Amino acid sequence: MDKFLRISSSDNQNTRCAKKSFKKNLKTKLKRVKRIKTKQLNAVRHSNFSVSNKFAVFSSEITHFIESNKNILYNTNSFEVVLDDDFSLYENPQKVIFSLLNILNEAKKNSEFISLKYKNKLSFGALYFIDTICWEIAKSKRWELRSNLPERERNLLKNLKSIYSNTSESVFEYIINSKIKINRTHNALAKQIHKEKSKEIRDLVIKGMKDEDSEYIDLSHNEHEAIDSAISEHFDNILLHVPDAEYGFLCGYYDKVRSEITILIYNFGHTIAMTLDRKGLPEHIQVAVNKVVENHKNNYFLFGSSFSRENALTLLAIQEGISSKLDADVSRGHGLIDFITHCKGLNKETRIVIISGKTAIKIDSDYEISERLVFDRKRKILAFNKNNDIFDKPNPDKVVNLSSNFPGVIIETTIPLKIKTKNEASN
Amino acid sequence: MKQVIEINLNELIEVGKTDSISGRSFGQGYAEKIHLIEEINLGKTFKIIIPPNEIKAINDSFLKGFFSIVFEKYKSKPKVKEFFEFETSVAFLSLIDKNLTILDAIYNP
Numbered sequence: 001m002d003k004f005l006r007i008s009s010s011d012n013q014n015t016r017c018a019k020k021s022f023k024k025n026l027k028t029k030l031k032r033v034k035r036i037k038t039k040q041l042n043a044v045r046h047s048n049f050s051v052s053n054k055f056a057v058f059s060s061e062i063t064h065f066i067e068s069n070k071n072i073l074y075n076t077n078s079f080e081v082v083l084d085d086d087f088s089l090y091e092n093p094q095k096v097i098f099s100l101l102n103i104l105n106e107a108k109k110n111s112e113f114i115s116l117k118y119k120n121k122l123s124f125g126a127l128y129f130i131d132t133i134c135w136e137i138a139k140s141k142r143w144e145l146r147s148n149l150p151e152r153e154r155n156l157l158k159n160l161k162s163i164y165s166n167t168s169e170s171v172f173e174y175i176i177n178s179k180i181k182i183n184r185t186h187n188a189l190a191k192q193i194h195k196e197k198s199k200e201i202r203d204l205v206i207k208g209m210k211d212e213d214s215e216y217i218d219l220s221h222n223e224h225e226a227i228d229s230a231i232s233e234h235f236d237n238i239l240l241h242v243p244d245a246e247y248g249f250l251c252g253y254y255d256k257v258r259s260e261i262t263i264l265i266y267n268f269g270h271t272i273a274m275t276l277d278r279k280g281l282p283e284h285i286q287v288a289v290n291k292v293v294e295n296h297k298n299n300y301f302l303f304g305s306s307f308s309r310e311n312a313l314t315l316l317a318i319q320e321g322i323s324s325k326l327d328a329d330v331s332r333g334h335g336l337i338d339f340i341t342h343c344k345g346l347n348k349e350t351r352i353v354i355i356s357g358k359t360a361i362k363i364d365s366d367y368e369i370s371e372r373l374v375f376d377r378k379r380k381i382l383a384f385n386k387n388n389d390i391f392d393k394p395n396p397d398k399v400v401n402l403s404s405n406f407p408g409v410i411i412e413t414t415i416p417l418k419i420k421t422k423n424e425a426s427n
Numbered sequence: 428m429k430q431v432i433e434i435n436l437n438e439l440i441e442v443g444k445t446d447s448i449s450g451r452s453f454g455q456g457y458a459e460k461i462h463l464i465e466e467i468n469l470g471k472t473f474k475i476i477i478p479p480n481e482i483k484a485i486n487d488s489f490l491k492g493f494f495s496i497v498f499e500k501y502k503s504k505p506k507v508k509e510f511f512e513f514e515t516s517v518a519f520l521s522l523i524d525k526n527l528t529i530l531d532a533i534y535n536p
Contacts, residue, residue, distance in 0.1 A: 188450075198449075236451055329495055335487075
């Protein structure tokens with residue numbers, strides 16, 4: 001065809017113009033066809049049902065999670081995750097977060113599976129996040145989660161399906177899992193779905209306890225308060241402090257064998273420290289932040305890798321009456337300390353871990369909340385040191401400086417419960 | 428004789444679906460909805476009914492949000508308590524009292 005479109009010396013002007021115009025149109029059409037073909041190819045590549053797809057495509061939150069850990073050194077055999085006593089959000093949050101990043105790194109390479117090697121213990125919270133990450137990967141490529149889990153743990157994993165809102169029951173446990181949309185209409189009295197989930201979780205716990213062959217029982221008032229507080233205070237915080245978070249994720253897990261409930265809530269978005277590390281704070285909060293940071297700098301607490309500015313601000317944020325929103329209402333800043341008080345007051349063996357950014361705070365019976373005169377008034381303080389002093393360095397085993405970053409907040413609360421009769425429950 | 432306005436907090440739950448009351452903004456919003464401070468300023472008091480068989484939990488943030496508007500004007504716990512009567516369980520009375528004490532400490536440091 002090219003020889004017919006070539007302009008020759010014998011062509012008159014009209015013929016030359018016609019050939020030029022035809023060539024130009026043909027070029028435009030060929031470009032358009034190429035663009036369409038590329039689009040179709042990309043659609044096949046990203047399809048959930050593409051068997052040959054090797055490229056993992058992640059949501060913006062997971063992408064941000066990976067990118068906020070750019071300098072990490074991945075394990076060479078990161079296709080295997082060992083499940084033991086240490087592999088839990090509470091015992092070793094660094095290990096769990098790092099494993100999640102390793103799994104995502106494997107998925108970005110040509111791997112098509114990850115292997116769980118069960119040694120002696122399976123922690124629910126850690127398993128939940130592994131399950132979530134694997135489902136995220138499987139959205140865009142072939143992905144398998146292999147394991148040598150014992151039967152009970154295998155069934156737990158099978159029933160988890162963390163990516164979907166669902167409820168599952170078995171002989172050993174009850175699970176409620178939900179992705180909860182945060183209702184951000186301007187109406188303060190607007191319905192919030194987490195309240196329904198709070199009731200569902202407590203109802204499942206009651207049902208689980210009834211399964212233990214006891215007489216009629218109910219949760220005590222304090223148990224209702226503690227479990228509801230573990231959910232409601234955090235969703236209130238997401239609503240108030242994380243304006244970009246469209247969703248919060250809630251999972252309630254009742255272990256019938258141990259009579260223990262675990263509430264796991266997480267959201268992506270601002271970290272806790274970020275709420276205090278910004279311009280425009282209420283004046284007295286800025287003064288408190290400056291005092292703490294200056295104190296820590298002058299005492300060389302921030303020297304080295306065991307305690308950072310972010311750790312200090314996260315710890316400060318959980319103290320009574322510390323909130324970036326105090327200008328709006330001076331009685332704010334009690335949510336986290338109130339929830340911790342309820343849970344510890346109910347059972348000393350309660351374990352709570354708060355993970356945000358590169359900070360993990362582990363709360364158990366080792367340190368107690370007490371009232372201290374600080375920042376011009378008496379406040380409930382939990383400082384994780386001998387004198388419960390917010391100006392002293394906290395125990396690095398309790399306020400942990402992580403080397404991996406979680407861009408958001410994870411709170412895992414585990415409360416042992418007691419089976420009681422109706423008479424005991426009414427007291 | 429002071430006029431008493433009776434409110435039952437079970438209007439804040441959906442029976443069968445929810446049984447807890449929570450949220451700082453929720454507390455503030457409810458106080459605005461019932462014109463709490465306006466009615467108190469007009470000399471009225473409130474009888475707050477919290478049926479413990481229907482409502483299983485109230486979080487501290489809701490109570491602080493609800494009562495803070497009254498504390499902003501009247502400042503002290505004894506004064507604020509004059510405007511309220513409660514019909515509920517011992518457990519909820521204790522919870523309300525605890526939060527009024529905290530608000531008193533905030534407004535009277």
